Amino acid sequence: MLDTIAPRSGQKAPDVCGEKGPLVNEQTLSMRLERVAAHVPAGARLADIGSDHGYLPVALMRRGAIAAAVAGEVALTPFRSAERTVRENGLDSQITVRLANGLAAIEPGDRITAISICGMGGETIRDILDSGKAYLSGQERLILQPNGGEQPLRQWLMDNGYRILCEEVLRENRFDYEIIVAERTGPVMYTAQELYFGPLQMQARSPAFLLKWQRKLRQKHKTLTHFARMQQAVPEEKVQDIVRQARWITQLLA
Numbered sequence: 001m002l003d004t005i006a007p008r009s010g011q012k013a014p015d016v017c018g019e020k021g022p023l024v025n026e027q028t029l030s031m032r033l034e035r036v037a038a039h040v041p042a043g044a045r046l047a048d049i050g051s052d053h054g055y056l057p058v059a060l061m062r063r064g065a066i067a068a069a070v071a072g073e074v075a076l077t078p079f080r081s082a083e084r085t086v087r088e089n090g091l092d093s094q095i096t097v098r099l100a101n102g103l104a105a106i107e108p109g110d111r112i113t114a115i116s117i118c119g120m121g122g123e124t125i126r127d128i129l130d131s132g133k134a135y136l137s138g139q140e141r142l143i144l145q146p147n148g149g150e151q152p153l154r155q156w157l158m159d160n161g162y163r164i165l166c167e168e169v170l171r172e173n174r175f176d177y178e179i180i181v182a183e184r185t186g187p188v189m190y191t192a193q194e195l196y197f198g199p200l201q202m203q204a205r206s207p208a209f210l211l212k213w214q215r216k217l218r219q220k221h222k223t224l225t226h227f228a229r230m231q232q233a234v235p236e237e238k239v240q241d242i243v244r245q246a247r248w249i250t251q252l253l254a
């Protein structure tokens with residue numbers, strides 16, 4: 001059994017949650033969270049950081065898919081919400097809800113084997129991992145679902161010896177979501193393009209991945225057209241960065 005609740009105050013402003021709806025709860029997960037759930041190893045001791053309602057750990061526990069969980073939340077309203085979901089499902093002895101900033105929700109006695117951080121920007125996830133290094137044993141599987149900012153997140157994984165084991169792109173509610181699964185294996189090297197597109201996705205070239213990048217390419221072209229029409233000069237460095245991204249995407253899709 002996990003320890004009892006140990007509230008700790010968080011410093012960081014929380015990201016805004018976008019997903020709500022009558023069909024999304026601890027029994028019926030969104031497709032996005034269902035795909036995240038599929039990467040949580042059977043029998044894991046899961047820390048779900050930024051858990052909001054606690055739907056992911058509660059759904060996994062209800063299915064008997066995990067052994068124990070911590071639901072960490074930095075903001076009071078979602079923390080209370082996660083507490084309620086856990087309580088209403090009678091899972092207080094298996095899921096501990098903690099008010100904490102990032103990985104500070106994890107205590108050594110939890111013996112966590114998997115960490116999910118989902119539904120936030122990739123930079124936010126990277127910052128949570130970076131500022132919470134002291135809470136990582138290095139044995140945990142990371143299941144990350146960034147909403148944008150994948151490149152800096154992959155950069156952090158590479159810089160910290162995490163190999164990407166699995167990646168996927170999925171589309172739901174007109175958003176493209178990415179899932180990145182990683183484990184610490186020691187030194188790993190990815191090219192700049194692999195960090196940008198995802199090393200495994202570049203190889204697999206799934207339909208969802210290609211559609212995402214077709215849409216992205218259209219956006220880049222629109223941005224460049226917009227820059228060209230602007231009265232004020234856009235810094236050349238900024239323009240060249242978008243030009244380079246558009247070139248990479250064009251090469252990928254060729």
Ligand code: SAM
Pocket residue numbers: 010012013014015016017018019033049050051052053072073074075078100101102103117118119120124128
């Ligand atoms: N993980 C859920 C999902 O994917 O559906 C909820 C996503 S919601 C958009 C993001 C949640 O992360 C919010 O409830 C927010 O309060 C929480 N959050 C943001 N930064 C955090 C941090 N540093 N530590 C813990 N929770 C955080």
